[in-house]
Amino acid sequence: MSAFEDELELRLSGIRAADLWRELRRLDSSVGPSIRFAGRELLNLSSNDYLGLAVHPLLIDAATQAARDFGAGSGASRLICGSLAPHHRLEERIAAFKDTAAALAFSTGYAAALGAITALLGPDDIIIVDKLVHACCVDAARLSGAKLRVFAHNDLNELETILKWATAKKHAATTATKRQQILIVTESVFSMDGDLAPLRELVELKDRYGAWLMVDEAHALGLFGKHRRGLADALGLGERIEIQLGTLGKAVGSAGGFIAGSRQLVDLLINRARSFIFSTAPVPAAAAAAAAGLELIARPEGAALNEQLWIRVNCLKNAITRAGWSPSSVPSPIVPLQVGAEDTAVKLATELRAAGYFVPAIRFPSVARGSARLRVTVSAAHEQADLEQFARTLGARSCLALSTSIIER
Numbered sequence: 001m002s003a004f005e006d007e008l009e010l011r012l013s014g015i016r017a018a019d020l021w022r023e024l025r026r027l028d029s030s031v032g033p034s035i036r037f038a039g040r041e042l043l044n045l046s047s048n049d050y051l052g053l054a055v056h057p058l059l060i061d062a063a064t065q066a067a068r069d070f071g072a073g074s075g076a077s078r079l080i081c082g083s084l085a086p087h088h089r090l091e092e093r094i095a096a097f098k099d100t101a102a103a104l105a106f107s108t109g110y111a112a113a114l115g116a117i118t119a120l121l122g123p124d125d126i127i128i129v130d131k132l133v134h135a136c137c138v139d140a141a142r143l144s145g146a147k148l149r150v151f152a153h154n155d156l157n158e159l160e161t162i163l164k165w166a167t168a169k170k171h172a173a174t175t176a177t178k179r180q181q182i183l184i185v186t187e188s189v190f191s192m193d194g195d196l197a198p199l200r201e202l203v204e205l206k207d208r209y210g211a212w213l214m215v216d217e218a219h220a221l222g223l224f225g226k227h228r229r230g231l232a233d234a235l236g237l238g239e240r241i242e243i244q245l246g247t248l249g250k251a252v253g254s255a256g257g258f259i260a261g262s263r264q265l266v267d268l269l270i271n272r273a274r275s276f277i278f279s280t281a282p283v284p285a286a287a288a289a290a291a292a293g294l295e296l297i298a299r300p301e302g303a304a305l306n307e308q309l310w311i312r313v314n315c316l317k318n319a320i321t322r323a324g325w326s327p328s329s330v331p332s333p334i335v336p337l338q339v340g341a342e343d344t345a346v347k348l349a350t351e352l353r354a355a356g357y358f359v360p361a362i363r364f365p366s367v368a369r370g371s372a373r374l375r376v377t378v379s380a381a382h383e384q385a386d387l388e389q390f391a392r393t394l395g396a397r398s399c400l401a402l403s404t405s406i407i408e409r
Helices: 003-017 057-070 078-082 085-098 109-120 135-144 156-173 199-208 263-272 284-298 300-322 342-354 384-408
Strands: 034-037 040-044 102-106 126-130 147-151 182-187 212-216 243-247 257-261 334-340 372-377
Touching (some): 057 085, 085 102, 085 243, 102 109, 102 263, 109 182, 109 243, 109 257, 109 263, 126 156, 147 156, 156 199, 199 212, 284 300, 300 334
Parallel strands (some): 182 212
Antiparallel strands (some): 034 040, 243 257, 334 372
16 A cells, blocks of 8 residues: 555544444435335434425425426536526525525535635634534634634523623724624534524523524424424524524425525625535525425425424334433434443444344544434334334343443443
């Protein structure tokens, strides 16, 4: 091997030794409530397709028709010649669904966060993020060059302390030609823990200290509120949040991300968000499927799927409790089962896969070292009997995996 490959192999050996090795697993089926992996049918408890829309005929038909009408690809970035009718229809649908003045679609949620934060902030500004906010927001904060401060997860007291410091710096730095901005970033439903942000208190704090607030609704869209717009709308806070970030690849059932807010915000992003300006436009099929997903969520069928999801969530949590675990009582389709050690989480996930269940072992850097877990996610498409059987299997297999780990240590 060359010196380059020797160095890479050394780094890979370190990943293996730390029980952090990852590999791609080929699936030979759609990502529904069950999947086909390595020639076997497994119950899929790992997907973020919370309402089961990724395989819904309405979305498939919309994607197929868009591919026929507009082709397989968009041909260029939106600002050159790739701004196709499906993209505009999607953005109109997002803005109507989120009840905002405008919206802008991106190829991914990661690209949406990266584009928005770097367009809004620069080296003179301050960004304050929850410790457990998604990696895309952290990466965007670093790339923006703004002063980055982190507050302990959902710790309003620490956030206010940082805001006092930031406000003092803002007043000292503001001149007739330069205005320093403060941006707070949080998720509404946290992706690895499934808990909720204290949005009412966050809005009050950002208003009190003259900051902006960006809320990532990736795991809340389609699930919370009368209109299923997300947690912000469920709490009546949508109009008070400057930047709403979302994804179209979870409950919506397609792919992509978006920013929703004022017309001025969207116009600025069209002109300044580099991940938008310099990316080929999303494929028309994905845009059309996402628009169809949002339309379905807003209909009575969406309300019925939403209700069914929460019935399934409660079913799983009750069954897991009977199996000896203590799931959170927070309403969320994300049910993390804390294990601790990385190797124990991998063993337990492997045991469950052998028993017919596909559940990911979540490890560093997705979560802090020593806080590895199984991340179980529920879909409206799951059958109650399957969830109950999984919980019984989990009870038996977890005892085996955990006891084996203790003996080995």
